[in-house]
Amino acid sequence: MNDATSESRTLAVALVLVFITEAHRELVSRSFELIYAPNAGLGADRSNGARQIASRGNDIQVVLTNGTNGITMQEIDAMPNLRIVCTLGVGHENVPLAYARERGVVVCNAANTNDDCVADHALAILLAAVRGVPKLNRQCRDGIWRDDIPRPPHVSGRRMGIFGLGAIGRKIAKRGLGFDLEIGYFNRTPRTDVTYRYFDSLLSMAAWCDFLMVAVPGGTATYHMVDETVLDALGPEGILVNVARGGVVDTAAVARALREGRLYNAALDVYEGEPTPPSELFEFENVVLTPHVGGISPQAIHASVVRFIDNATRHLAGLPPLTQVN
Numbered sequence: 574m575n576d577a578t579s580e581s582r583t584l585a586v587a588l589v590l591v592f593i594t595e596a597h598r599e600l601v602s603r604s605f606e607l608i609y610a611p612n613a614g615l616g617a618d619r620s621n622g623a624r625q626i627a628s629r630g631n632d633i634q635v636v637l638t639n640g641t642n643g644i645t646m647q648e649i650d651a652m653p654n655l656r657i658v659c660t661l662g663v664g665h666e667n668v669p670l671a672y673a674r675e676r677g678v679v680v681c682n683a684a685n686t687n688d689d690c691v692a693d694h695a696l697a698i699l700l701a702a703v704r705g706v707p708k709l710n711r712q713c714r715d716g717i718w719r720d721d722i723p724r725p726p727h728v729s730g731r732r733m734g735i736f737g738l739g740a741i742g743r744k745i746a747k748r749g750l751g752f753d754l755e756i757g758y759f760n761r762t763p764r765t766d767v768t769y770r771y772f773d774s775l776l777s778m779a780a781w782c783d784f785l786m787v788a789v790p791g792g793t794a795t796y797h798m799v800d801e802t803v804l805d806a807l808g809p810e811g812i813l814v815n816v817a818r819g820g821v822v823d824t825a826a827v828a829r830a831l832r833e834g835r836l837y838n839a840a841l842d843v844y845e846g847e848p849t850p851p852s853e854l855f856e857f858e859n860v861v862l863t864p865h866v867g868g869i870s871p872q873a874i875h876a877s878v879v880r881f882i883d884n885a886t887r888h889l890a891g892l893p894p895l896t897q898v899n
Contacts, residue, residue: 585889587635588652590622591642591661597878604882605635615848616642616667626651635885640664640682640791640818641847646672657888659881662687662868663741666792666818670899680899681884685740687873691788692744694867695816698840699784701861702812703728705838708858726810729753734782736775736799737789737817738764745786757781775799779806784814791818799823804830812838816867819844828853831860842867 587605589598590612601607608629610621616638626633630651636658638644644658646669657679658668665682673680701707704725712722733749735742738758746756746769757770759778764771772778775798779785785807789795799813799822807813813836815822824845830836831854840861844851847865854860884894 585634585885586629586632587637587885588622588625588629588633590616590636590638590644593637593661593878594874597875600878601637601882604886608633612642619645619648622648634889635659637661637881638668640666640668643667645669649673649676649678657681657885657894659683659884661874661877661881664791664818665898666790674899679888679894679897681881681888681894681896682898683877683880684896684898686876686880687868687870688740688744690870690873691741691816691867692748694842694863695741695745695786695788695814696748698816698842698861698863699786699812699814700728702814702838702840702859703784705859707861711858728784731755731783732757732781733784733786734758734772734778735769735786735788736778736821737787738767738769739788739790741816742786742788743767745788754784775803776806779803779811780808782807783810784812787813787815787817787821789817789821791820795821797821797823797826799826801826801829804836807836809834810837812836812840814840815844816842819847824851824853828857831857 584606586608587601588608588610590610592611598607598609608625610625612619612622626648631654633652634654634656636644636655638658639661649655655678658673660682663682663684665680668680670680729752731754733754733756735746735758738760749756757772757778759772759775787799804826827839838859842863843865850862884896888894
């Protein structure tokens with residue numbers, strides 16, 4: 574047995590169930606014996622991971638996934654020596670936190686590694702939606718001059734309501750202040766570290782604001798909270814921006830509101846049924862759609878992978894992980 578082989582067998586075995594770049598695979602391999610088996614269809618097809626779990630389940634101590642792909646209780650059961658599950662990014666909606674805790678498995682996310690990226694993207698698609706940038710781009714290419722089109726509204730000096738004033742929501746608010754926006758927010762409870770206006774219901778905030786920014790965790794607790802009644806409260810001059818999880822927003826309700834002129838526009842980086850895009854919104858040329866890239870940049874992904882390595886190596890060494898969520 575050569576020295577390299579001997580060293581690799583002393584490393585904890587880590588199963589990676591989501592895509593990471595070749596450079597990041599090499600980085601992970603410095604700390605773990607890597608089993609790279611990204612599931613297809615954002616976890617809808619779990620066969621890649623299942624094959625590796627069936628083959629190496631007894632050896633696997635570490636799993637890297639994300640909120641969408643998650644991990645199932647059955648998969649946890651099939652890895653009796655599993656000690657930690659980590660997610661890239663903040664989301665962990667499809668990780669059974671309580672069950673993992675019962676099994677003695679720590680769950681960590683990569684909080685604070687992509688907050689700036691998501692907040693930047695939220696403002697980018699808000700600006701695009703308010704000013705109608707996609708439509709203006711097409712019109713300019715078609716030779717249409719400004720005198721022949723309606724004047725698009727501007728962003729500055731208006732009201733931004735943030736649904737979920739966590740780390741990302743606070744960064745969105747900070748950027749909103751740069752546009753002289755009045756900031757309000759809806760959380761389960763008011764925060765004591767901000768002076769923004771607090772609303773005790775999503776409906777009342779939607780009635781107050783011009784721009785409704787969705788930055789709340791996904792899952793059953795927030796499923797379709799942005800529904801027909803909230804969209805009606807936001808009104809025909811309102812704009813909806815979602816950089817959270819697709820299930821928080823009722824897509825069919827958004828389509829109806831746009832079609833009937835009850836909502837001015839929408840900008841969605843996330844949507845129900847990912848990765849399939851929301852075809853019911855294709856007819857609206859001002860709607861801004863991006864393929865869940867809000868938290869993705871070379872810098873943010875690298876920071877998330879490094880956070881995974883730090884969390885896992887610390888936990889295996891008997892130290893507290895940095896961002897445990899269960």
